[in-house]
């Protein structure tokens with residue numbers, strides 16, 4: 001029977017804690033454990049959600065209702081699942097989560113913003129907050145109220161495959177960029193309580209956020225993904241913990257635990273850091289969520305002893321488990337561990353209390369269903385313009401003219417009867433300029449129907465063809481092509497870089513520019529004045545080519561609004577970006593970060609040449 005009826009917890013005028021206490025007091029163990037369970041979209045039928053009292057569903061990387069699904073299809077999917085949750089005895093709404101780590105990346109035609117490494121180079125917390133607000137609208141356009149962002153990792157080694165998800169190697173810069181949380185969730189009202197979960201629930205134009213991955217994910221040995229962060233407690237607190245202070249003060253609703261370990265102890269089993277430090281010392285009042293199969297990976301091999309994994313993870317202080325597939329096994333095992341006294345009910349109640357606090361605070365009980373009223377926010381031109389501004393401000397100018405030469409940038413839009421050459425694979429590749437976590441988990445190369453956006457080449461053409469300049473594109477010009485044609489080219493723009501990747505697939509110990517990039521640089525820049533634009537998730541080896549290059553620009557992973565690069569190359573805007581990371585000379589130096597006793601970079605943290613907008 002539906003006891004929820006006129007119960008106090010359903011009354012939004014009652015105090016938050018009274019609602020939580022009333023509801024918690026009515027819940028069976030099965031209902032409590034259901035709230036702690038997050039399952040994958042493909043398992044989440046309304047019947048499963050109803051039968052197991054499932055509290056949360058996620059889309060893992062690339063998990064979509066259909067290829068190129070429009071907002072309406074997402075809204076329908078989420079609402080159907082919600083119907084399953086609301087038809088349970090107590091009618092507790094389920095919370096749908098997704099990775100929106102550089103815009104609503106899984107969704108076709110969403111605006112894709114620069115990845116965090118580029119946002120760090122803008123040095124503009126206000127811009128990044130505006131990006132958060134725009135992303136929240138695009139996520140809500142699809143009926144989703146919760147995102148697994150921002151990643152507040154302090155990446156200390158660019159060999160890490162996730163370094164592009166980190167705003168910087170410098171904890172203070174990452175702290176400043178936590179302004180994105182206030183964009184996602186809304187700003188805590190003046191006089192409002194700091195340090196407690198806050199999601200502006202009024203207009204339903206905000207989303208609950210998730211600071212990840214707690215803690216030290218960016219400090220693993222050799223930058224190996226999900227590996228061991230060996231450091232003193234003082235180093236952990238001074239390098240990797242600071243962004244969590246800011247996230248908690250800004251009212252972040254959730255924190256996700258890292259796959260990595262701290263001095264050999266898996267973070268997913270780390271009671272001292274999750275409970276004693278985050279929950280007690282920092283007084284974090286939202287809920288702690290595991291990473292995807294994070295409990296399974298407590299043991300080696302993973303899932304070798306799931307009962308042990310659950311015991312260690314839940315006792316460490318994890319409140320919600322991103323299972324995501326074997327939910328019956330998880331529910332049965334956790335039930336057993338509570339019934340045999342291994343896990344006290346007080347721990348379960350703490351977890352559920354935190355989950356309910358977030359759901360009540362964000363207004364999910366009052367507004368459990370999505371609607372399509374915000375569908376027009378997805379990929380809205382205003383958001384694309386904001387992304388284009390972010391691209392402009394993220395670019396870092398590392399060289400501008402050879403010694404004794406006048407600066408090459410800004411480039412003239414007129415080629416005075418000649419042509420300009422655009423070369424390199426990454427000039428005309430929307431997928432590569434977006435990087436990982438785009439439509440699919442790993443992202444993909446190419447343009448074909450990936451999503452809606454503007455390649456760097458498109459942007460260049462739009463900028464200078466109206467001035468009568470002829471643009472020639474050659475993805476991989478050989479020396480013969482260049483020799484035969486060099487006289488006709490006034491200058492060349494060479495765009496090279498990395499293919500898309502995510503996580504372990506991006507772990508890389510040599511960090512060389514992938515072939516045929518170096519050959520394109522040598523072939524073109526050896527004969528024609530050139531600016532090289534590097535599209536990558538991190539710094540790469542460039543010193544061997546530097547003398548041959550007239551100008552060098554780091555563009556990182558700019559996303560769908562590639563015309564932001566032409567805006568600055570041709571002087572509509574000046575270069576203002578500053579390195580968010582040290583640019584090494586060789587990988588033998590790594591890890592090497594600003595503040596290190598021995599610091600011999602090719603370009604130091606904070607470096608970036610500037611240009612003035614040109615009038616013509």
Ligand SMILES: O=[N+]([O-])c1ccc(O[C@@H]2O[C@@H](CO)[C@H](O)[C@H](S[C@@H]3O[C@H](CO)[C@@H](O)[C@H](O)[C@H]3O)[C@@H]2O)cc1
Pocket residue numbers: 059060061099148212225226259291292293297441503504
């Ligand atoms: O411990 N380990 O070595 C390990 C290695 C690979 C794993 O494999 C796993 O399989 C992938 C299958 O899709 C998952 O995406 C996750 S990634 C995960 O997904 C979340 C939800 O999308 C994001 O919010 C997180 O930020 C991200 O870290 C992981 O890589 C799992 C564990």
